[in-house]
Amino acid sequence: MTLMLDVKQLSKTFTLHQQQGVVLSVLANTGFEVNQGECLVLHGPSGVGKSTLLRTLYGNYLPAGGSIRIRHNGDFCEMVGTDPHQVLAVRRTTLGYVSQFLRVIPRVTCLDVVKEPALARGHSEQEADSKARALLSRLNIPERLWHLAPNTFSGGEQQRVNIARGFMVHWPVLLLDEPTASLDEMNRAVVLEMIDEVKKEGTAIVGIFHDKQARETVATRYYNMLTQEYEDVV
Numbered sequence: 483m484t485l486m487l488d489v490k491q492l493s494k495t496f497t498l499h500q501q502q503g504v505v506l507s508v509l510a511n512t513g514f515e516v517n518q519g520e521c522l523v524l525h526g527p528s529g530v531g532k533s534t535l536l537r538t539l540y541g542n543y544l545p546a547g548g549s550i551r552i553r554h555n556g557d558f559c560e561m562v563g564t565d566p567h568q569v570l571a572v573r574r575t576t577l578g579y580v581s582q583f584l585r586v587i588p589r590v591t592c593l594d595v596v597k598e599p600a601l602a603r604g605h606s607e608q609e610a611d612s613k614a615r616a617l618l619s620r621l622n623i624p625e626r627l628w629h630l631a632p633n634t635f636s637g638g639e640q641q642r643v644n645i646a647r648g649f650m651v652h653w654p655v656l657l658l659d660e661p662t663a664s665l666d667e668m669n670r671a672v673v674l675e676m677i678d679e680v681k682k683e684g685t686a687i688v689g690i691f692h693d694k695q696a697r698e699t700v701a702t703r704y705y706n707m708l709t710q711e712y713e714d715v716v
């Protein structure tokens with residue numbers, strides 16, 4: 483088993499400057515490990531800090547303390563306190579993140595949104611285009627929408643475009659924030675199948691799945707955010 487992500491004593495606070503500087507402690511002493519091909523599902527009630535944890539792992543939030551080590555090009559890279567160029571380098575080739583909502587940019591077409599991660603890695607236009615088309619078809623995005631900007635798409639369509647984008651390239655470590663939340667049964671099954679495939683290819687996944695059936699399908703282990711302990715999948 484190869485360790486891909488090693489989190490220790492992670493803490494995150496929010497200071498609410500516009501509300502008398504109230505300090506909210508959301509993560510305190512959070513720690514876990516994720517190996518190659520494993521899917522660790524974050525478990526715990528609403529508001530416990532699951533999305534905050536994923537955003538902190540991705541480097542969107544600055545932690546108050548602790549360590550996040552990610553295996554990047556064979557060596558461990560400490561993400562806490564590292565310089566932004568290093569964070570970007572890790573994000574380019576090692577650490578993927580499928581957020582809950584697609585960030586839409588006006589006038590950028592669905593195909594271009596999906597192709598971007600492959601082009602950023604230096605894949606050819608042709609290669610990126612055929613992979614993007616295959617993923618959009620698999621995720622049942624009608625071809626008539628491919629050349630439109632996704633800002634007018636339905637919630638479920640936007641989520642599937644976001645997933646297609648997230649699965650364009652191989653990620654050694656992948657963070658998934660409720661990737662099946664707005665999907666119907668058929669598309670949920672496709673996404674769960676795609677997650678299973680990347681797991682088999684060795685991707686280490688940390689995910690949030692509110693849907694019990696989805697959780698039970700993909701999880702290798704749970705991390706209980708309240709007790710800060712692992713739980714087995716029964």
Ligand SMILES: Nc1ncnc2c1ncn2[C@@H]1O[C@H](COP(=O)(O)OP(=O)(O)OP(=O)(O)O)[C@@H](O)[C@H]1O
Pocket residue numbers: 496506508526527528529530531532533534535
């Ligand atoms: N940017 C922010 N500024 C201030 N407080 C925040 C911010 N983001 C999250 N919080 C607070 O942190 C706590 C955890 O939020 P988070 O969204 O991580 O929970 P969650 O476990 O993912 O919840 P859910 O299951 O409902 O999505 C909440 O109390 C929330 O209000």
